[in-house]
Amino acid sequence: MTRITILSVCLSVVLLLYILEMVRRRRLREEYSILWLFGSGVILLLSIKQSWLIYLAQAVGIAYPPSFLFLIGILFIMLILIHFSIAISKLYQMNKRMAQDIALLKRESEKDG
Amino acid sequence: MVNDGSPDGTSRAARDAGAIVLDLPCNLGIGGAVQTAFLYARDGGYDALARIDADGQHEIEDIPRVLEPVLSGRVDAAIGSRFLGETEYRASIPRIFGIRHFRSLVNVFTGYRVTDPTSGFFAVNRRLIEFYSAHYPSDYPEVDAYILMHRLRAQTAEVPVRMYPRAEGKSSITLFRAMYYMVKVTLSFLINCIRRFG
Numbered sequence: 001m002t003r004i005t006i007l008s009v010c011l012s013v014v015l016l017l018y019i020l021e022m023v024r025r026r027r028l029r030e031e032y033s034i035l036w037l038f039g040s041g042v043i044l045l046l047s048i049k050q051s052w053l054i055y056l057a058q059a060v061g062i063a064y065p066p067s068f069l070f071l072i073g074i075l076f077i078m079l080i081l082i083h084f085s086i087a088i089s090k091l092y093q094m095n096k097r098m099a100q101d102i103a104l105l106k107r108e109s110e111k112d113g
Numbered sequence: 114m115v116n117d118g119s120p121d122g123t124s125r126a127a128r129d130a131g132a133i134v135l136d137l138p139c140n141l142g143i144g145g146a147v148q149t150a151f152l153y154a155r156d157g158g159y160d161a162l163a164r165i166d167a168d169g170q171h172e173i174e175d176i177p178r179v180l181e182p183v184l185s186g187r188v189d190a191a192i193g194s195r196f197l198g199e200t201e202y203r204a205s206i207p208r209i210f211g212i213r214h215f216r217s218l219v220n221v222f223t224g225y226r227v228t229d230p231t232s233g234f235f236a237v238n239r240r241l242i243e244f245y246s247a248h249y250p251s252d253y254p255e256v257d258a259y260i261l262m263h264r265l266r267a268q269t270a271e272v273p274v275r276m277y278p279r280a281e282g283k284s285s286i287t288l289f290r291a292m293y294y295m296v297k298v299t300l301s302f303l304i305n306c307i308r309r310f311g
Contacts, residue, residue: 096141096251099138
């Protein structure tokens with residue numbers, strides 16, 4: 001094994017364990033952890049099986065295999081960011097509804113009290 | 114009066130003056146705040162709702178004039194225009210540019226002929242109160258509202274009103290935000306053309 005292989009395997013194992021630990025402590029919801037676990041799993045797999053990376057890179061016509069890794073990484077980050085934008089939009093809607101309901105309920109209670 | 118999360122004395126002053134005040138626990142932005150009033154009107158069973166700015170830009174005496182076409186049942190929405198009739202209103206250059214842009218946008222996509230597409234001085238009937246309670250744009254809602262009304266095949270009319278430079282506070286549309294405003298409103302306007310309203 002080359003030094004970079006050892007390094008990338010170590011890093012992806014640490015990432016994987018960190019995410020699992022966050023889920024276990026309920027700091028990260030399972031819902032959001034799936035994407036991260038999947039992402040770190042893919043990185044780990046491609047770090048160990050570099051022949052797969054080379055094969056996949058050749059299959060899509062990329063001459064320099066590490067570029068394929070970057071491509072996967074960037075796509076994964078984009079996916080997760082879009083996921084966050086959707087989650088934030090949903091939270092905004094919920095927050096708006098709740099704030100409006102609070103305002104209306106406060107008015108109700110003032111009227112009675 | 115809807116207080117969009119302001120901690121200053123406005124809410125208390127309005128209450129002391131006898132107004133019904135809806136205090137939002139946090140700042141939602143203009144659309145979310147106005148929607149709170151639609152929800153209040155919907156739940157309270159009101160037939161019509163008129164809306165004015167709280168910063169002194171709109172002439173309170175003009176409210177009956179804006180409400181009249183709605184109360185008489187001629188239209189679903191009446192919008193106060195600062196450009197109809199004789200006016201002392203002087204808009205800045207970027208604002209004139211923006212207003213022209215939105216005028217053509219509204220006209221091309223809805224067929225409504227409007228002179229003041231960004232006017233926040235309006236009155237709506239029960240039908241629109243109910244619709245807006247569920248669907249009201251979150252920020253910069255005035256231009257978007259035309260597409261929503263068009264989708265409902267609502268009848269609208271513009272009414273001449275007086276508008277003044279704001280008495281207090283800063284406009285939500287600074288020069289810096291003008292570009293963002295144009296892009297955002299144009300985009301959400303176009304998206305509302307193809308959106309489903311359940």
